[in-house]
Amino acid sequence: MDEPGFLMLASPDNPTAQMTVVSPVADSWDPHTSQSTLAVEVEDVDAAYTAAERRGYQVVYPLTTEPWGIRRFFVQAPDGSVINVHSHV
Incomplete structure (x- = not known):
């Protein structure tokens, strides 16, 4: 998933294993996530x-x-x- 200020990467072998990278730009749609x-x-x-x-x-x-x-x-x-x-x- 790629949203402004928010990128989620999932393992192709284990889709429940995920990593999310968040930048302050995410504050424009969700001010809490970057906390x-x-x-x-x-x-x-x-x-x-x-x-x-x-x-x-x-x-x-x-x-x-x-x-x-x-x-x-x-x-x-x-x-x-x-x-x-x-x-x-």
């Missing part, structure tokens, strides 16, 4: 969100269903990096 340094897709994002809250992780973007079919939230790691945890709707 994250890592994205992790999980099977059940609602369960992951509940677990993150229960463990006291710092949620810096609330659980949200985005118009483009992703349900996600962001947590901040101890080193300050932001992790985008998501599932496809």
